[in-house]
Amino acid sequence: MGAEGEPYLSFAPDGTLSGYDGCNDVNGRWTQDPDGHITFSEVSLTATVCDGVDTWLSKGRSVTIADDFLYINGAAGSPIGGLPPSP
Known part of the structure; x- marks a missing residue:
């Protein structure tokens, strides 16, 4: 989990x-x-509107892991952002 207010993703074994x-x-x-x-499926998110917040992570559809960094890919398969590993 990221710092409070920071984007994060968590992958459960199930x-x-x-x-x-x-x-x-x-x-x-x-x-x-x-x-x-x-790859992701059945993605849902809450519908809160937040002024000035870039919600790029919710557009992710797959990830690529390279050099211990998680690259989030959009619908076209190209990176739209990234997340460092959790401490």
């Missing part, structure tokens, strides 16, 4: 994911293919 985009809670499911590619 295939669920939860997180926070700086404004809304993000929930869904995740799967990992044999090559390590992680």
Whole structure:
């Protein structure tokens, strides 16, 4: 979990994911293919409107892990942002 108010994603062993985009809670499911590619499904989020908050994380549909950094990919498959590992 990130610092208070900071975006984060958490991946549970049962295939669920939860997180926070700086404004809304993000929930869904995740799967990992044999090559390590992680995709999201059944993504939902709360519908809070927050002025001045970039809610890029809620647009994520997959992730790529490289150099201990989590790159969040949008619907087109290209990175839209990233998250460092939790301390």
